[in-house]
Amino acid sequence: MFGELSFWQMLMKGGITVVILIGISVLSWWIIIDKAIRFVRIRVKPREFMDKVVGLIEKKDFDSVITLCESTPGPVAAVVLEGIRNRKKDEAKLEAAMQRAMNIESERMQSGLGILGTIGNITPFIGLFGTVLGIIKAFHDLSLSSGGGPAVVASGIAEALVATATGIFVAIPAVIFYNLYVRTVDSIENEAVNAASELSDMLKD
Numbered sequence: 238m239f240g241e242l243s244f245w246q247m248l249m250k251g252g253i254t255v256v257i258l259i260g261i262s263v264l265s266w267w268i269i270i271d272k273a274i275r276f277v278r279i280r281v282k283p284r285e286f287m288d289k290v291v292g293l294i295e296k297k298d299f300d301s302v303i304t305l306c307e308s309t310p311g312p313v314a315a316v317v318l319e320g321i322r323n324r325k326k327d328e329a330k331l332e333a334a335m336q337r338a339m340n341i342e343s344e345r346m347q348s349g350l351g352i353l354g355t356i357g358n359i360t361p362f363i364g365l366f367g368t369v370l371g372i373i374k375a376f377h378d379l380s381l382s383s384g385g386g387p388a389v390v391a392s393g394i395a396e397a398l399v400a401t402a403t404g405i406f407v408a409i410p411a412v413i414f415y416n417l418y419v420r421t422v423d424s425i426e427n428e429a430v431n432a433a434s435e436l437s438d439m440l441k442d
Contacts (some may be wrong), residue, residue, distance in 0.1 A: 254400045257401055265356045269411075281314065282344045287317075287435060302317070303318060312346070317433070318338070332433070336421070343422070353411050354411075357408050364405060368400050
């Protein structure tokens with residue numbers, strides 16, 4: 238049935254469902270690549286960064302700490318920056334300020350992940366929907382044919398198989414990268430929380 242078809246022609250056998258899935262796949266990969274670039278940019282070595290911060294705070298050189306934080310991307314630097322700017326406030330207000338900064342950074346990191354997770358969940362069902370349509374088409378073609386035989390239902394069966402395969406093909410990378418990015422967000426958030434706690438302890442002294 239597929240022996241002499243090109244990859245693109247085989248995809249087109251899936252009908253409108255496959256066209257929808259291809260569009261969703263493009264969106265999925267756009268999010269995957271965009272998040273990968275963003276995570277690479279904001280990931281820092283927290284221990285190395287905090288050692289620099291500690292050294293500057295011990296010298297009471299808070300302006301240099303602010304400069305360091307402003308030139309360092311990512312949640313860890315953003316949280317420390319907010320802490321330094323609010324260092325003269327009481328402990329409750331200081332921690333609240335750092336928590337707000339953490340909330341903002343967390344929201345930025347999670348942007349797009351909900352869509353990616355949804356794609357991973359729904360695309361197999363979209364493929365299944367295409368499968369149902371293909372089977373319906375196959376039986377419809379069979380009902381219109383007086384002769385019957387495999388050739389009559391081949392087109393509908395092809396649509397069903399391609400739609401199922403495409404749905405799974407789109408879902409797999411979306412699920413893999415969604416889980417990877419969720420773990421990355423959790424890891425960076427933990428680093429920022431630890432940095433905030435360490436900074437708070439230093440500013441108490």
